[in-house]
Amino acid sequence: MKKIIVIGGGASGLMAAGIAAERGLKVILIEKMNGVGKKLAITGKGRCNITNNCNLKQFIQEFGKNGRFLYQAFSRFFNKELIDFFEEKGLQTKVERGGRIFPVSDKAKDVVDLLKKWNIRNGVKIFYDAEVSEILTKESSISGIRFKDGQLLEADNIILSTGGSSYPGTGSTGDGFIMVRKLGHTINRIEPALVPFNCAGDTHLELQGLTLKNIRASIWFDGKKKFEEFGDLLFTHFGVSGPIILSLSRKINREDFSNHRIEISIDLKPALTEQTLDERLLRELNQHGKMKFKAILKFLLPRKMIPICIKNTKISSDKLCHQIDSSERKRMKNWLKDFRLNITGFRPMKEAIVTAGGVSLKEINPKTMESKKIKGLYIVGELLDLDANTGGFNLQAAFSTGWCAGKSV
Numbered sequence: 266m267k268k269i270i271v272i273g274g275g276a277s278g279l280m281a282a283g284i285a286a287e288r289g290l291k292v293i294l295i296e297k298m299n300g301v302g303k304k305l306a307i308t309g310k311g312r313c314n315i316t317n318n319c320n321l322k323q324f325i326q327e328f329g330k331n332g333r334f335l336y337q338a339f340s341r342f343f344n345k346e347l348i349d350f351f352e353e354k355g356l357q358t359k360v361e362r363g364g365r366i367f368p369v370s371d372k373a374k375d376v377v378d379l380l381k382k383w384n385i386r387n388g389v390k391i392f393y394d395a396e397v398s399e400i401l402t403k404e405s406s407i408s409g410i411r412f413k414d415g416q417l418l419e420a421d422n423i424i425l426s427t428g429g430s431s432y433p434g435t436g437s438t439g440d441g442f443i444m445v446r447k448l449g450h451t452i453n454r455i456e457p458a459l460v461p462f463n464c465a466g467d468t469h470l471e472l473q474g475l476t477l478k479n480i481r482a483s484i485w486f487d488g489k490k491k492f493e494e495f496g497d498l499l500f501t502h503f504g505v506s507g508p509i510i511l512s513l514s515r516k517i518n519r520e521d522f523s524n525h526r527i528e529i530s531i532d533l534k535p536a537l538t539e540q541t542l543d544e545r546l547l548r549e550l551n552q553h554g555k556m557k558f559k560a561i562l563k564f565l566l567p568r569k570m571i572p573i574c575i576k577n578t579k580i581s582s583d584k585l586c587h588q589i590d591s592s593e594r595k596r597m598k599n600w601l602k603d604f605r606l607n608i609t610g611f612r613p614m615k616e617a618i619v620t621a622g623g624v625s626l627k628e629i630n631p632k633t634m635e636s637k638k639i640k641g642l643y644i645v646g647e648l649l650d651l652d653a654n655t656g657g658f659n660l661q662a663a664f665s666t667g668w669c670a671g672k673s674v
């Protein structure tokens with residue numbers, strides 16, 4: 266009987282191994298950590314955003330220009346099939362904002378446990394604390410693997426599912442890129458994606474821990490607006506994070522930071538036009554004419570932002586509202602619509618949600634995930650040059666590519 270080795274017990278590897286074993290093949294899953302699915306268990310803030318219920322076209326678009334590669338995999342195993350897969354095995358799912366699918370239990374651990382039990386039930390033999398260092402070939406065909414301690418193991422087929430380079434504490438340390446480069450595969454440049462930004466100065470420190478909900482943030486290069494997102498933003502000890510920052514990070518390259526002065530502009534009142542905001546300010550100032558400026562700010566801003574607003578607008582905090590003149594009101598309006606911070610760079614790769622770049626898709630069969638260079642080698646999951654926005658897209662790609670390889674070995 267054909268012997269299959271799956272290297273890496275994350276989302277894609279667990280799916281690939283379970284499917285191959287379900288077909289009656291002899292499958293060994295090798296995982297370097299002391300348990301499988303360490304990254305999967307922290308996805309979606311511990312709730313696991315399994316997939317998204319948007320249609321195929323939108324789904325593919327989320328991956329940018331490389332998304333086309335996924336047409337064949339998704340036509341075989343897509344979001345509906347994935348949801349059915351989990352529900353048939355007893356994991357109920359629910360839909361949230363933006364079509365995001367989560368387990369009803371809100372526990373990513375339930376997803377990991379289900380996949381692990383399903384693998385064991387199908388006869389997959391799992392080796393823990395076992396690190397693979399090399400894939401062995403004979404005349405451009407798979408022959409086996411070498412472990413870090415030097416031991417060898419023969420195999421007819423290998424499914425490589427070692428993930429990207431982010432969150433290395435979960436086991437994904439980019440080993441697969443090194444292994445396949447050695448076999449002649451092209452690795453397109455690895456970059457952090459879905460990653461927070463470092464900011465200059467100390468404004469973010471004063472705002473640390475504050476989440477701004479439903480704001481609009483735009484990225485500016487050398488004073489010119491480039492990209493824009495609407496949603497939630499979080500201030501941290503290093504700068505800014507949160508869903509819209511992660512999305513914006515996919516649109517910027519590392520070199521942009523050396524070639525441009527990059528700023529983020531936050532529109533704190535995106536639902537109001539400049540004119541309606543001015544009218545609102547006028548109303549507040551008139552209504553509370555005898556109050557101090559700093560006292561009315563609580564009607565307009567989160568508490569932590571009040572000292573920053575006073576500092577940036579240079580309006581005296583003790584000034585009475587009826588004394589505020591039109592130029593000060595204009596400064597206030599401009600600040601509320603365009604609160605700026607300087608961005609100095611990405612946070613490091615280890616803090617990125619996904620790795621952009623990876624194994625060139627030109628070298629992979631999009632139906633089976635088999636390498637076009639090495640017969641019997643299948644490459645799946647985040648190792649491939651595919652990355653999408655948050656929303657369940659990355660896990661679906663890992664599950665679908667793993668499924669295809671499991672069906673094809």
Ligand SMILES: Cc1cc2nc3c(=O)[nH]c(=O)nc-3n(C[C@H](O)[C@H](O)[C@H](O)COP(=O)(O)OP(=O)(O)OC[C@H]3O[C@@H](n4cnc5c(N)ncnc54)[C@H](O)[C@@H]3O)c2cc1C
Nearest residue numbers: 273275276277297308309314397427428436646647657660
């Ligand atoms: C904090 C966080 C939250 C996320 N949330 C979501 C979300 O909610 N929804 C979503 O769609 N995506 C999410 N993602 C992205 C998603 O987790 C990844 O895209 C997905 O896990 C990739 O699956 P994979 O199988 O390719 O790799 P991984 O899941 O990273 O698995 C790789 C496995 O290979 C093992 N391994 C590595 N090297 C070796 C070796 N040499 N020998 C043996 N084993 C090895 C690792 O230990 C690991 O278990 C999140 C990512 C992070 C970091």
